[in-house]
Amino acid sequence: MRRTRTRLAVALIAAATPIAAAGCSSGGSASAGPVTLSYALWDQTQQAGYQACADAFTAQDPNIKIKITQAAWSNYWQNLTTEMTAGDAPDVFTDHVAYYPQFVADNQIMDLTADVTSAQVNLGQYQPGLADMWVDGGKRYGLPKDWDTEGLVYNTKMLTAAGVSPSSLDSLTWNPTDGGTFEQLIAKLTIDENGNNGLSPKFDKSHVKVYGYVPTYDDGNTGQSSWGDLAVENGFSFLPKPFSTAYNYASPALEQTVTWYASLAQKGYAPPYQKNSTLGVNAVLDAGQGAMTQIGSYNVSSYAGPTAKQSYGFAELPIGPDGRKTLINDLSDAIWSGTKYPTQAWKWISFLASPACQDIVATKGVIFPAITEATKKAETARIAAGQNITPFVQEAQAPGGTFIYPISQHESQISTEVQSQLDAVWLGQASAASALETAQSAVSGYMSQP
Amino acid sequence: MAGITGSSLAVATAAHEGPPEAVGAARPGRRRAARRGDGRIASLFLAPALVGFALFYLYPTIRGVYFSFTDYDLLSPPHSVGAANYRYLWRDPLFWNALRVTLQYVVINIVSQTVLALGLAWLMFRLTRSVLVRVLFLVPWLVPNVAVGLLWLWLLDANLGFVNHLITDLGGSSQGFFTTPSLAMPTIAVINTWQYTGYTALLFYAGMLQIPGTLFESARLDGAGEVRTFTRITLPLLRPIMALVLVVSLIGSFQIFDTVSIDPAQGGPVNATRVIYYYIYQLAFTQFRMGYASAVAVTLVLILGVLTFLQLRLLRASRSDLA
Structure with missing residues (x-):
């Protein structure tokens, strides 16, 4: 018996040895020879632009090559975090304000303060407000690469058929009590099976053919493309300041907005939660079952690009009680603290944040670069391509017209909770007041959980 | 099916070979004795599967049990919190x-x-x-x-x-x-x-x-x-x-x-x-x-x-x- 056991142990060890050996063989040196940096992106439509940047960068500095890896948004953060745990993350990766506080807390991304100071990066060249989003506890963890704002997208034929001129959309107003001229427009664009629109007394809300507004019900904790912007127009604020723990979900301003948003379906102007497509607003608008919705500028190419199945126009958000407010967000590039090539990674990052790269990205017309000069180039390129995206740019440049993404810890947990509670409101199972109160108390709990 | 019947027959015969007075008590012992002869060969054949099992199932399971008593966010090292996770789970x-x-x-x-x-x-x-x-x-x-x-x-x-x-x-x-x-x-x-x-x-x-x-x-x-x-x-x-x-x-x-x-x-x-x-x-x-x-x-x-x-x-x- 004992001999059998010994042999078994030997066999086990023998079988495991090659694995251990393989584990040791992968190592590299940080010498000054040619290096290849890996760079992670999540948006495949942006890959061409950044590939062009990478080519220009390598042409300038032939010792540094860039290898772009791309993973869809839905697995990007899972991949990244597990790669970090395994000690094999990309040297440089695209970062989001919702996620970087966690990486800072876990020492996974590098503090760029000294590099930015010594390289004298001009922080004034970026769209105002963006650069500050990447400072946590006085240290800088990124430089802005692009920005996005929110706007309306409408089916141009349906708008014309309703007798509405596109220019009149510039002065749309909204309030949570009667919805303002925004709700009037939504009603006008809603057509039932008998051809009556939502304003007609004969309107049959249980047999709607075209909805005036296609809502995004699954919009997480920010309502970035739905209730969030309207709530801020109504005086709501998510957090008193970035990195605060004092979320404000039980605010009456938010409650009124959510109640109004849910009322669109009750009036028949928007599909109710149960009957709203889970395939996304783009699919519904393309199928001609909706006339208008709200989108982020990062989604413009789905409506203005070659895959669009209808003809679309863009407009600014309606003007609320506190004026017109849109969430503005930007992305940055972060250096993973486990990289073997911090010097080269900094060179690549500073190139990405420079006019040289952002001008290249601008010509590809997918996103708006963070540098104001490059934004102008992007706008010109898009208009030349027949895409009138000026509303998104005007919103970004309007003084006091933007607010930033609520930056805090526990973002994804908050998102799940707020989403669940709002689902109950959309389904008519709970009032906005009670749902938001529940969400708020859960969110407060997360701030003190282990 | 033939295989199953065959092997169970073999086990049955082996059990019956023992002295009549020991049938009830000694049966488990006899079985072990009958298998010992194949033990070495069997362990050799089992080794690859066992290694896989140990590496990909047993080890992760043990790690999982350990993690369940810690606060661990994947990036910073886990630190022990006792049964706090289980208490939280209950509520x-x-x-x-x-x-x-x-x-x-x-x-x-x-x-x-x-x-x-x-x-x-x-x-x-x-x-x-x-x-x-x-x-x-x-x-x-x-x-x-x-x-x-x-x-x-x-x-x-x-x-x-x-x-x-x-x-x-x-x-x-x-x-x-x-x-x-x-x-x-x-x-x-x-x-x-x-x-x-x-x-x-x-x-x-x-x-x-x-x-x-x-x-x-x-x-x-x-x-x-x-x-x-x-x-x-x-x-x-x-x-x-x-x-x-x-x-x-x-x-x-x-x-x-x-x-x-x-x-x-x-x-x-x-x-x-x-x-x-x-x-x-x-x-x-x-x-x-x-x-x-x-x-x-x-x-x-x-x-x-x-x-x-x-x-x-x-x-x-x-x-x-x-x-």
């Missing part, structure tokens, strides 16, 4: 909700799948031996889960789905299969039933082929009809296969993940489809609460262990009525 409404919706899924899925599969297997057994039919049953099982999820997501979509077009054309009103809380979990359960029924039917069919034909013949001679033959001969003799299929599909059913994760509702509406595996996944990889996720996973292992044990006991799976 976590989302955990109990996850168990409840998973059970709902398991019941709908297992019942519908087993009943349909038995029916299909019996039809095949009685009507055709066609290989083509058997292959066709396997087709949905061969499609990757993600593709199945996407396919049905499109077919059943509330606005744009083909199924809802059919329903409205026939005068009904369109249904939010994935978006109505009371429909979401049954919809997912039925989709997976659609996918796995053919496969399960084949297992039952193979089990039916093992039943000696003489039994059916004598039943027919004694005047038993289809229904009586099925309930009195096929079903009882199918018990070991039934036990295997039920245990495997119960465990598989508890592991429902793909279809839920394809659904853009991400466990919604209002947690209606946040099944236990998806909850563990969200905790571990979107909220990075690896410690707590491990505690939920360990609890699930315990629950599944108890369920499997009960099932095997109740179905007396190791004994066949044919022996």
